[in-house]
Amino acid sequence: MASAIAVLTAGGIYLALRGRTFQVVLGLTLISYAVNLFLFVSGRLTINRPPIWSKTISDYADPLPQALVLTAIVITFGMTAFAVVLSLRSFLETGSDQVDGDEVACATDSDATPS
């Protein structure tokens, strides 16, 4: 489990540091998978245990990390979708899929003026 997280994180960081938005978005997705796995195992790995407490059971899985992972998945899913749409818009509008576009053109861009 630990090595799975490590591989995902390493790949994610490598991709996230690339210059093009598509690779960066993929990298962010990998990192978020790694984070989700990490959160999940933060409640310790247990097998065949119910997550709900009852009087007849003495051993049960920790339900909280599962809830946390669920929340984290939903949030990162939304974020990833947003990042994809945003980078697509940015590509269509600026004609460049580099994360840092042309510095000089940006600074003198009159688009920054509110109309």
Place this chain on the structure above:
Amino acid sequence: MSLSDQLIIAPVVIPALAAPLALLVMRRRRWLGVGISLMSCLGLLVTALLLLNRAGDGAIRSYAVGGWPAPFGIVLVLDRLSAMMLVLAAVLGMIALVHAVLTRADRAGWHFHPLFQFQLMGLNGAFLTGDLFNLFVFFEVLLIASYGLMLHGQGRARLKAGVQYVIVNIVGSSLFLVALGLLYALTGTLNMADMGLRVAALGPDDQGLLRIAALLLVSVFALKAALVPLHLWLPRTYAVTTPAVAALFAVMTKVGVYAMIRVVPQIFGDGAGAAAWVPAPWLLPAAMATAVMGFAGVFTARNLSEQAAFAVIGSTGTLMIAVAGWQVESLAAALYYLVHSTLTGMALFLVADIVARRRAGQADQASPGPAFAQRAGIGLLFLLAAIAATGLPPLSGFLGKLLVLQSVAGTPGWQWAWAVILGTTLFGVIGFARSGSAVFWKTSPAVDNAVPPPSRTDDMVGAIAALLLLAALFLCAGPMTAFTRAAAEQLLDPAATAAAVLGGR
């Protein structure tokens, strides 16, 4: 639980209701949507003032969401600091919204008002929550809304800066989750007060992990607060976004600072073993670097909104120099300076907007242009905002800096802190004087395509309101410093918070 106790959750509920309502009615009746948005802001302001009044007695109130008792359910905690931040966010929201409506900046896209309300909801939630994971969720709420607001009006520059802003924040959120996972694995709780107690009871084997978790968490907050070296996302983002939105964003960096001064004494305070005050040695150098970078940016900025963005960074640096002391005096000074610097950042962005709206070709570039309408009046506003930002009398920046200087005197490395604060003040004065004289004093011959100046002058209302508040902050410095002092004492007494939140446990 009586009705008045339910007031604590109102700052989250009001915008949460207003946002979808505004979204629904915006399509058919624009003015109704705007009205809902304004009413919600007004409601927030009233609620925040009521809560401030209530928190003034020094008791710490907790509100168990859904009636679940403290360590198991999510709690909202109201103490002096969170009440103060609520009022600040409500005031800022009100002024930014009025400015956006008056300048019609809210008409540049469809969903300005719903996003604005969600942003306020995220801010208020982050200020109130007593649960670490809940803090993450509210951070995400305010971030998602801020992505939308930041891109409001679109345009190339905004999209380009927006991609970077979103990516940086997604990485930050991932790190936040890693820190949360570590802390949960170590302590088995997410409630801040409960975690503070359990961290103290950890065995020696876990101290290394605890240190890692603490530093990760603090670096995420530093990213939000735009501390050097994690500040690179801020100047471009704030400079290109709609100025009314940038004015509201002035409080967003302060959320990072708030989270730090909330979490560190509560969880990583004196009892935390190896992790006790673990960010302290890093914070002071980072804060000083931030102040220097920020005011150097003020010196070199090419236009007024970029200058305002760098002034926000610089003031965060000055603020963190005070926070890094972790003493009652320095925290009290920091809280006073926090209120001041947020309002100042807002005033600077609004003045930059006023200038940009009157100079067609050049917008708010710090270069001479043709004379424009109401130049003397706007020049005066800029002068006052610059005075506030650099910390000269007679506005509250002077007192704020004085308090900060006084409180750090005698702490280790205070000579450096003094040198940095005073030196950056000089830099700031020169930078603002330079851009101000270029914009307001020099004139270049009129160009052919000069547009007629706007006939309305009501876009100055927001900036004037912010400056009046700064003056009020200066005049009410006595009660205000007493309040921030009490808030700082409350912050540095985690045991009392734990007792109030967890009941008799």
